[in-house]
Amino acid sequence: MTQQEFKKTGLRQTSAREKLVELFSEKRTWSAKQIQACFNDVDRATIFRNLKTLQKKNIITPIHAHAGETLFELAGRSHHAHQICSKCQTAICVPCPIKSKTEHNLEFFNLCQLCAK
Numbered sequence: 001m002t003q004q005e006f007k008k009t010g011l012r013q014t015s016a017r018e019k020l021v022e023l024f025s026e027k028r029t030w031s032a033k034q035i036q037a038c039f040n041d042v043d044r045a046t047i048f049r050n051l052k053t054l055q056k057k058n059i060i061t062p063i064h065a066h067a068g069e070t071l072f073e074l075a076g077r078s079h080h081a082h083q084i085c086s087k088c089q090t091a092i093c094v095p096c097p098i099k100s101k102t103e104h105n106l107e108f109f110n111l112c113q114l115c116a117k
């Protein structure tokens with residue numbers, strides 16, 4: 001999402017939200033814990049509050065992943081699969097290899113680029 005699109009949502013642009021939008025522009029999902037690790041000075045409650053607001057505005061959406069924690073990603077992405085790192089649990093959005101039109105949800109485990117190094 002661009003800053004321009006963000007402004008259209010009518011959200012007040014705090015630096016925390018600005019940063020959140022930046023994170024969600026990446027083709028991956030985020031858990032609240034992973035997000036908190038990206039901020040040094042923002043408490044968990046603030047992160048949860050901002051996530052809730054973004055979710056209410058349909059900017060981000062929770063996804064049902066295998067991992068215990070709720071993962072969020074940018075809303076409105078076309079159908080895709082998730083590659084979950086078996087070491088750091090990061091879920092990356094990847095093209096879905098399944099051609100079937102019936103509803104499905106594909107997740108597979110593999111090391112992410114950082115952990116594979």
Ligand SMILES: [Zn+2]
Pocket residue numbers: 085086087088089090111112113114115116
């Ligand atoms: Zn990893």
Ligand SMILES: [Zn+2]
Pocket residue numbers: 028029073077080081082092093094
């Ligand atoms: Zn995704």
Ligand SMILES: [Zn+2]
Pocket residue numbers: 079080081096097098099104106
């Ligand atoms: Zn698919």
